[in-house]
Amino acid sequence: MSWDESLEHAFASRRRLWLFAILAVVVVVLASVATPVAAHAYLSDSDPANGEQVEALPQEVTLTFSGDGVQTADVTVSGPDGDDVSSDATVDSDDPQLVRTPLESATDGEAAEGMYSVKWEILADDGHTVTGSFVFSVGDEPLDRDAVLEAYADDEPDEGVPPGETAAKGLLLVALVGLVGGPITAGVAVYPIADRVGSSMRSVDRRLKRLLTVASALLFVSVSALGLARATALGSLSTATVLEFAGMPLGRAWLVQLGLAAAVLALFGAAVAGGIPRRIWLGGSLVGAIGVGAAVSWSSHSATAINRLQGAILDFAHVASAGLWVGGLVVLALVVPLLLRETAPADRTTVAASAIRRYSLLALAGVTLAVATGLGLASWHVPSLAALGESVYGATLSTKTLLVLLGLGLGGFTRIVLLRRLESPDDADCDGFVGRVLGGAGTRIRDDGGQPDDGAITAFTRAVRFEVAILVLVVLLSGLLTSVPTAAVVGGDDGPGTATIEREDDVDIELMATPADRDANDERLRLQQGEPVVLEVAFTDGDDYLESERTVRLLAESEAGDRFQVELDETEDGTYATVQTLPSDGDWELRITGEPDSEFVAQTVGAHVESDASTHDHDETDHSSDGDDSLFTTLLQFGAVAVGVVGSVAVAIEATQFRKRS
Amino acid sequence: MTNDGSQLFVIETSASQVLVIDIETREITAEVPMGPAGTHMYHPNDEEMWAHSDAEGTFYVIDTTDHEIVETVEAGLGAEGHGKLLYHEDFGSTGYATNVNDPAAHVIDMDAYERIDSIELGDEGGTHYKGYSPQTSLAYFERSGGVGTTAVVDIESNEVVDELDLAGGMYLTPDEQLLGNIGEEEIRFLDATSEDSDEVGTVGVEGGPDALEYYEADGTLYGFTANTMSPDATVVDVDELEVVDRIDAGEIERPEDAHSLHRSGVSGDGYFFTPASADGTVAVIDMADRELIEHVPVEDGVDTVQYIPE
Incomplete structure (x- = not known):
């Protein structure tokens, strides 16, 4: 045959x-x-939340992941002095998407006040190792710009x-x-x-x-x-x-x-x-x-x-x-x-x-x-x-x-x-x-x-x-x-993208927001509700940064009537920065005032804040x-x-x- | 209100801005940013509004035409503190700024937009209320912060010429003959033509008087005050130095932790207006008849009234 x-x-x-x-x-x-029913795991919630200011140091930090389960987790919480204040993280036996990390601090009360950073790494059911970080603070201490930027930088996907x-x-x-x-x-x-x-x-x-x-x-x-x-x-x-x-x-x-x-x-x-x-x-x-x-x-x-x-x-x-x-x-x-x-x-x-x-x-x-x-x-x-x-x-x-x-x-x-x-x-x-x-x-x-x-x-x-x-x-x-x-x-929303808006006048003003996006044809910033944003202002004359003779302030007001005003801190770079969390979604106006070069300036920038539900979406088809x-x-x-x-x-x-x- | 009656400038303290309202259309036409904790605003000339930021001890000078900040004038020595501005046509382009943190009256060159001098009034406390008598060219600066006196300054020499044992707001009568001073539970009247600021008399006013508005009727001068601790406005016969009437004006809110209370009162065209924040109304009183016309309901939070004549 x-x-x-x-x-x-x-x-x-x-x-x-x-x-x-x-x-x-x-x-x-x-x-x-x-093969496990696995999906790309990502941090969907935490307690304390990213950028949250709490009155006292909590007993534990909980991380909630979406997508699918977590097989192993490694979480480190560092206190204001950089000391590790966390014990071993455990994956909840009843809920594999929940990770708990007990906190142990030698200090309490006012001594525990300050900024804390959380760095986490998990092995998800799909075999991928995912890492990230976020910050929270105890007491009235405002979030530190450099620490927040560092946390966002650590949150970038490891391309190694x-x-x-x-x-x-x-x-x-x-x-x-x-x-x-x-x-x-x-x-x-x-x-x-x-x-x-x-x-x-x-x-x-x-x-x-x-x-x-x-x-x-x-x-x-x-x-x-x-x-x-x-x-x-x-x-x-x-x-x-x-x-x-x-x-x-x-x-x-x-x-x-x-x-x-x-x-x-x-x-x-x-x-x-x-x-x-x-x-x-x-x-x-x-x-x-x-x-x-x-x-x-x-x-x-x-x-x-x-x-x-x-x-x-x-x-x-x-x-x-x-x-x-x-x-x-x-x-x-x-x-x-x-x-x-x-x-x-x-x-x-x-x-x-x-x-x-x-x-x-x-x-x-x-x-x-x-x-x-x-x-x-x-x-x-x-x-x-x-x-x-x-x-x-x-x-x-x-x-x-x-x-x-x-x-x-x-x-x-x-x-x-x-x-x-x-x-x-x-x-x-x-x-x-x-x-x-x-x-x-x-x-x-x-x-x-x-x-x-x-x-x-x-x-x-x-x-x-x-x-x-x-x-x-x-x-x-x-x-x-x-x-x-x-x-x-x-290139997705894990990275600390920065959006910049510039206004030209006698004195030029540059407002940079991290993390933020900005559409090419839209003068507004796109921000995330509840997420700490580093807002940085620079007054420029050509390539030179100008110093403000008056406190630089930011007034933020939403369409819904939320309003707050803060003073910006001068940075080593000659800019003025603050870390803020916009509490509600919708359209906001951010007004910056200062007095660079003995001239009072005021500029208003629009921002659209997206809610947690609409933007924390790891479906790549929506990217x-x-x-x-x-x-x-x-x-x-x-x-x-x-x-x-x-x-x-x-x-x-x-x-x-x-x-x-x- | 601007001198030409076309615009109303209002400090919106919570937003650190001044709203410009077109009186004819009654619409907000501009929002002018200023420093935080704005309280008092002054209109020393036709072109400018001077709005004081207590958080910075600074006046924000607003051009009334293009609604831009022309300049900022740091009046307080420590770049903070509640303050007021004393100005009069007799001063020319000079103004005098008070500040509750500074035991001095600051001399402001309003053309150059800068503080050019400070008249030292003591070693402690600050300055708050102010007054001026054109008859004598004497300016009066209340010494605040527990000092409890009032410094008298000759504005021609900018030197302190006297110190009076009284404190509180000062209100010149329309004929510039008397200077009314609101103290605790009393109103004291000084001779505004006297170089020694002689006291003419005192009227006891119960209920914590604040804000004094004058009205002349039938050859008699009356003073209307709004009271902080009682729900009425008191009418004082200034000539006879006696209380002649008490008119229901409604209650104001009295927060438990407030260390001082204020109640504003304005008048115009024979009407006296005072807000009753606790009742959510503004009392409108006919000054000639000395009777309440109406408690007009208003939105919550109204504590200041401005009269706009037709």
């Missing part, structure tokens, strides 16, 4: 097809169920690249790509051709088994390493740490992935030893890789931060399609040349061309899905074009995109130019630039008297291997992308709220749809043409 007939037999059997589908679904569901996790993730993705794309490409583009020309498949089997064995070993090692890297969030690596990690929801999910990876490795161990039919080790590789891939996607950035099911599906589709493209290319680069060597010289170009055509169909589908899902993922995680240059995530994605474009270019060259040369060597331009680059079928004479069109095959092999190298690098970069905060998180960000996101989403549609049409056309040729 030929491979084609064999494949048809295998998949024509409805019962086996159902068994195959059920097995795949069971593996995916098992991996998914074992975790080397162990990044490397493990990258290698895991490479392994998945090989284990997904390899069997499919072999089944569609290698074995049918070999069967048709009567080539021996033994060496192909051997080469492919070795390739997939290496990939499965890489999968097992990388899954193991990833789990161990994550376990170090609980402490230094030890048996106890690993066991503690394995007992957590995230750890249990890791165990499932490890089990699947071990099963795939064992399968190939048995396959190399012999005795397992080809369809079993090919199918097992594919199913095992899909299972691990689904589990990885279930806890991806997209799944935990955007939408569990939608994010996981998109993420998995992206990885799987990359598998079709890159994994298939690996087979083309490493297995097809072996097949060609086993093929009669007269049939080599035909075999090569046929292999490329068959693979191209898969690759076209893979590229279409990979690019479309990639654009879709980017629309979630990159809020604006500027964000590409403002974070590690953005820079990595930009590099990855460039490499993908290079890979696509090479792929196009292989598909269009080389394929044409293979199929019509007499018509090929041997004297043109391409011909000279390729060595030209008509001009190159082999020493062994071989066929002159072997030059095209050599060129094809070189091009494919170069393309593989580039795309493997792309996959490795994806490991970095999945290990650092996304551009949306980095692009202003016009420019929405346009960029819309363009990406439109691009995703357009690529999907155009690519699907191209695949359909290619499939039709392929059928006609066949």
